[in-house]
Amino acid sequence: MSDQAQEREGRWQAFYRVIRRIPKGRVATYGQIAELAGFPRHARQVGYALHALGRSKPRVPWQRVINAQGEVSQRSAPDGDRLQRAILEAEGIVFGGNGRVDLERYGWRPRRR
DNA sequence: TCCCTGACTGGTT
DNA sequence: AAACCAGCCAGGG
Numbered sequence: 001m002s003d004q005a006q007e008r009e010g011r012w013q014a015f016y017r018v019i020r021r022i023p024k025g026r027v028a029t030y031g032q033i034a035e036l037a038g039f040p041r042h043a044r045q046v047g048y049a050l051h052a053l054g055r056s057k058p059r060v061p062w063q064r065v066i067n068a069q070g071e072v073s074q075r076s077a078p079d080g081d082r083l084q085r086a087i088l089e090a091e092g093i094v095f096g097g098n099g100r101v102d103l104e105r106y107g108w109r110p111r112r113r
Numbered sequence: 114t115c116c117c118t119g120a121c122t123g124g125t126t
Numbered sequence: 127a128a129a130c131c132a133g134c135c136a137g138g139g
Contacts, residue, residue, distance in 0.1 A: 011135095030121050034134090043121040044134055050120055052136085065120075073120045080120080 011039060012049040019050075022064040025092045026108040027101055029068045036110065047073070063087045064108075070100040 014037040022028050030043040039045070050062050054077070063084045067073045072081045072088075085095065093106050 031123085034121090039134090041122075042134055043123095044119075045121085045136080047120040048134095048136060054120095062120085067120080068122060075120055077120095084120090 011037075011042075011045065012052070014038060015046050015049045016060045019060050019062065019065060021110065022061060022108050024061075025106070027064050027066050027070075027088065027093065027103070027106050028108040029103070030065060030073075031068055032108075033065060043068075051075070063091075066101060070103045072099075 015033055018033050018036045019028070030046040031041075033046045034040060034042040037046075046065070050060075050065060053060060053062055072084050074081055088101070089095065093101055095101055
């Protein structure tokens with residue numbers, strides 16, 4: 001495998017590792033994941049890595065990652081976002097009337113690392 | 114190899 | 127509040 005392919009693989013794995021640490025009943029933003037993984041400003045790549053998960057069995061709680069506005073991001077797949085919201089609500093997260101999650105209340109705030 | 118399209122974000126206008 | 131814009135970078139045509 002080429003060096004750069006390995007590097008990209010490592011970047012995505014780093015994202016997944018961070019996402020696996022998000023506790024049930026909490027959410028994190030794409031930018032936050034990138035930052036914690038050691039790749040600041042790579043929020044878009046986090047979205048891309050998550051999109052790539054779609055074609056395999058995720059061992060990653062992808063549903064806990066939302067955008068910086070506190071909303072579930074839209075996808076190309078029609079009902080993907082609806083499903084995500086349903087799962088989060090089942091985990092105890094409450095959406096406001098504007099369809100947003102209150103990040104002050106439900107945002108993940110990891111201690112250290 | 115160039116060009117386009119994304120599960121994004123923070124700063125400027 | 128809303129539109130724009132520059133960083134990011136993988137995959138497919």
